[in-house]
Amino acid sequence: MTSLMSLPLLTTSYYSQKTKLPTCNTTSGMTRKRLATMSLEQTNGSNASTGGVENWQGGSPVSFDRRNVLLGFAGVYGASQLGRNDHAMGAPVETPLACHDAKVDGIGPVKCCPPYDWGHLGHWGEIVDFKFPSPSSPMRVRKPAHRLDHVNLLKYKEAIRLMKALPDDDPWSLTQQAKIHCAYCNGAYYQKGYNKIPLQVHSNWLFLPFHRLYIYFFERILGKLIGDETLAIPFWNYDAPIGMEMPSIFLDSSSSLYDENRDDRHHPLRVLDYDYTIKGSKNCPPTESISPKDTMTNNMCKMRYSVFRDDNLLIPELFMGAPVRGGESIESHGSLEGLHNTVHNWTGLPISFNFDMGNFFTAARDPMFFSHHANVDRLWEIYRKSRRYKTEFNDSDWLDSSFLFYDENKQLVRVKVRDSLKPSDLRYTYEDVEIPWRSSAITPKTCSMKSPVKKMASAIPFGSVPQALDTTLTNSVIMPDMLPGMSEEDFVAVLIIHGIKVKDNKRARFDVYIGSPDGRAEDLVYAGSFSRLSHTHGETDVSLKLGITSLLRNFEVDTAENIVVKVIPREGDITIGGYSIELFKSD
Numbered sequence: 001m002t003s004l005m006s007l008p009l010l011t012t013s014y015y016s017q018k019t020k021l022p023t024c025n026t027t028s029g030m031t032r033k034r035l036a037t038m039s040l041e042q043t044n045g046s047n048a049s050t051g052g053v054e055n056w057q058g059g060s061p062v063s064f065d066r067r068n069v070l071l072g073f074a075g076v077y078g079a080s081q082l083g084r085n086d087h088a089m090g091a092p093v094e095t096p097l098a099c100h101d102a103k104v105d106g107i108g109p110v111k112c113c114p115p116y117d118w119g120h121l122g123h124w125g126e127i128v129d130f131k132f133p134s135p136s137s138p139m140r141v142r143k144p145a146h147r148l149d150h151v152n153l154l155k156y157k158e159a160i161r162l163m164k165a166l167p168d169d170d171p172w173s174l175t176q177q178a179k180i181h182c183a184y185c186n187g188a189y190y191q192k193g194y195n196k197i198p199l200q201v202h203s204n205w206l207f208l209p210f211h212r213l214y215i216y217f218f219e220r221i222l223g224k225l226i227g228d229e230t231l232a233i234p235f236w237n238y239d240a241p242i243g244m245e246m247p248s249i250f251l252d253s254s255s256s257l258y259d260e261n262r263d264d265r266h267h268p269l270r271v272l273d274y275d276y277t278i279k280g281s282k283n284c285p286p287t288e289s290i291s292p293k294d295t296m297t298n299n300m301c302k303m304r305y306s307v308f309r310d311d312n313l314l315i316p317e318l319f320m321g322a323p324v325r326g327g328e329s330i331e332s333h334g335s336l337e338g339l340h341n342t343v344h345n346w347t348g349l350p351i352s353f354n355f356d357m358g359n360f361f362t363a364a365r366d367p368m369f370f371s372h373h374a375n376v377d378r379l380w381e382i383y384r385k386s387r388r389y390k391t392e393f394n395d396s397d398w399l400d401s402s403f404l405f406y407d408e409n410k411q412l413v414r415v416k417v418r419d420s421l422k423p424s425d426l427r428y429t430y431e432d433v434e435i436p437w438r439s440s441a442i443t444p445k446t447c448s449m450k451s452p453v454k455k456m457a458s459a460i461p462f463g464s465v466p467q468a469l470d471t472t473l474t475n476s477v478i479m480p481d482m483l484p485g486m487s488e489e490d491f492v493a494v495l496i497i498h499g500i501k502v503k504d505n506k507r508a509r510f511d512v513y514i515g516s517p518d519g520r521a522e523d524l525v526y527a528g529s530f531s532r533l534s535h536t537h538g539e540t541d542v543s544l545k546l547g548i549t550s551l552l553r554n555f556e557v558d559t560a561e562n563i564v565v566k567v568i569p570r571e572g573d574i575t576i577g578g579y580s581i582e583l584f585k586s587d
Contacts, residue, residue: 091326092400093206094192095184095199095414097127102186104361105505105534106353112182112361114404115169116412127404130415133427138229140219140428142378145234145247145371153249155231159222160367161256171406172221178364180214180405185360185535194327202360202535203331203542204324205317205398208380209417211373216426217405217413218370224408232428235374238343239303240436241296244272246347250368259366261349261356274299275529276342277509277571278350278358300437301447305554306528307335308383308437311492311547314586316392318494318547319383325397329540333531336383340376341531345507347372353534354507360535378430381423390587391421444554449526451513451566456521459564462578466499469510469574473567476517477579491583493549495565499577500530500542508532508572514548515564516557524566525555532572548581 099113143152166173183189189199201210215233223231237243246267250257266272271292290298312319312335322332333341347368348358356362356369363369384392393399399418407413423429436442459476467473477495482488495514502508509531515524528546551557565579 090397091193092397092402092416093199093324093326094402095189095404096192097404098190099183099188100190102182102188102361104186104353104359107361110182110186110361112179112186112188114179114183114406114412115171115176127412127414130413130419132419132425135427137427139424140223140230140232141431142232142235142374142428143431144237144243144433145249146237146243146245148234148249152232152234155226155228156222156234157256159226159228159231162225163222164256171410172225174365174367176406177218177221178362181364181369182361184210184403191326197327197329200324200329200331200540201403203333203337204321205393206324206401206417207321207334207337208376209401209420210403212377212380212420212423213403213405213415215370215373215377216420216428217407219428220408221406233370233374235378235430236368236371237375237433238272239299239375239379240434241300244296244299245269246272246368247371250371257367259356259368261362261366262347262368263350265350266346271295272299272343272346274302274339274342275511276346278345278354278507297446298448300442301449302339302526303437304442305444305447305449305551306526307339307379308386309335309547310550310554311494313383313386315492315494315547315584316387316587317584318492318545320380320392322543322545323393323395323398331540331542332545335528336376336379338529338531340372341533342509342529343372344533345531358507358533360533363533377423381430382435384421392587444556449555450522451515451524451526451568453513453521453524453566453568456519456524456564459517464578466501466575466577469567469569469576472569473565473576475565475567475579476562477565477581478562480581480583482583490586491549492547492586493552494582494584495527495546495548496580496582497530497544497546497567497576497578498580499575500544501575501577502532502542503573505535506572507534508574509570510572510574511568511570512544512546513566513568514551514557515566517562517564519557519564521566523557524564525551525557527551527565529570530574547584 097116101109102112104110143149148156160174163172163174163177168175170176184199184201187198187200191197191199201207219231219233222233223229234247234249236247246262248268249255250259251267252258253260273290273295275298307319309318317323317332317334319334319336321334321337322330324330344357344363345354347366348354348356348363350358353359353361356366357372391399400416402414402416405413405415420426453472457472457474459474462473462475462477480493482491495512497512509529511529512527513524514527527548528544530544548563552563557563563581567576
């Protein structure tokens with residue numbers, strides 16, 4: 001049995017012989033040669049674009065003047081120095097006290113602000129800095145929802161019942177707790193010091209810390225309501241086959257854990273599908289046409305080779321989301337958030353605005369939301385364990401970004417990202433459970449990650465004009481080359497899909513496959529997905545970043561001068577602006 005506590009510590013070198021990951025096939029000579037000779041300059045079709053080294057702290061790719069390359073100014077040392085970005089104009093993202101109506105497309109302005117009284121900022125409106133709970137306080141143990149014992153289930157149901165019964169303007173009430181998510185996710189806050197720049201905690205590096213802190217305070221409020229400091233949120237263990245269904249504890253219509261705005265086609269006993277879309281496409285079979293066993297296997301393969309791909313361990317941005325600094329509005333979700341979005345869509349109603357779980361505005365009204373995010377949080381902890389708890393972004397703009405929450409004493413608290421990094425300091429942990437997608441049975445040989453498209457269209461350069469994704473796109477993208485003296489172990493090739501636009505901010509998804517220009521359609525390998533919930537994000541720079549170095553190696557994709565990128569529309573009215581492949585500096 002593989003558990004969180006017994007996970008092997010993964011090395012940060014692709015070709016290290018010490019790695020304890022399941023044995024993967026080595027690449028062919030051609031693939032290894034290309035990875036060993038990447039350079040920093042590339043051209044994508046008719047667009048001349050300069051490739052670069054992406055600073056591990058999240059800076060922009062660095063452009064190199066070819067004259068400097070020829071003069072030898074950009075060797076390993078030069079590249080690492082030029083790759084630095086001091087972000088002189090950067091700053092942490094901070095939550096202001098001021099709050100205004102949120103905006104929900106198709107509905108209009110909605111009131112999601114906290115219940116403090118602006119005229120009389122008394123106890124509820126005074127802000128204090130967060131302090132960790134006492135090290136001697138009880139450790140809360142979050143257990144899997146599918147095997148929650150009777151006593152703890154009764155406690156949890158009673159705590160939720162009491163929370164629902166509170167007046168709507170009480171900061172402990174479920175109404176107000178749900179509004180926290182609405183406010184932070186639908187533009188009710190502008191970033192402190194940056195008027196008119198929305199504070200958004202999705203699709204960037206704030207996603208995981210914010211939600212960890214959100215459910216931390218939620219959990220402590222529940223415990224306070226029933227006078228039990230050990231009460232813990234059960235987690236929805238959907239990364240294991242035994243937990244890949246809606247947990248039964250949420251399906252009793254007479255229970256406080258029930259929510260009527262769920263897709264009743266998916267309970268009971270319907271297996272969660274990581275490839276799910278509410279509306280299918282002609283390129284992909286509907287969920288119900290795939291056997292439950294095959295769906296479970298596919299899910300575990302996606303968890304291992306997409307969400308937890310080796311590249312994502314080396315480049316935290318690929319797992320956690322892109323950096324966003326004060327004054328910026330950026331949307332580029334990491335691999336874990338992409339899966340998280342699919343689970344939201346699978347759970348919520350398949351009609352109208354996809355209430356509750358399928359829309360950021362209403363998602364936290366469903367008690368299942370908090371169990372979903374407990375598992376997201378647990379998966380982040382598995383990721384941190386795999387990296388030996390190395391800080392993902394050693395960057396004050398991340399560490400000092402801050403949020404406001406009411407605590408279990410109805411005190412308004414300012415808490416920073418740096419406060420979220422150690423669950424033990426927050427006095428909670430997760431019960432050890434089996435992690436089957438880490439087993440030796442999940443390998444490139446046993447995982448079918450092939451394209452569902454059986455006919456290979458001619459791959460052409462993307463060009464300079466954005467294209468509507470109303471049919472499958474098949475394009476060639478030039479691989480970058482390395483500069484002399486740069487080591488292949490120090491960089492990850494990242495496919496970036498730029499300029500993504502979704503009409504009317506609706507839910508959307510497309511899948512990305514890559515392969516050799518000389519290969520067949522069925523040899524294309526799954527690289528990742530763009531997955532989005534219905535929400536208002538305003539005008540923002542939207543992209544998708546997918547690490548492909550380990551993918552090319554593990555699935556033996558031969559690459560010469562370029563690779564084939566196939567983008568398959570799954571749902572939504574989407575336009576994309578183009579592709580590039582950049583080199584990111586390994587962390």
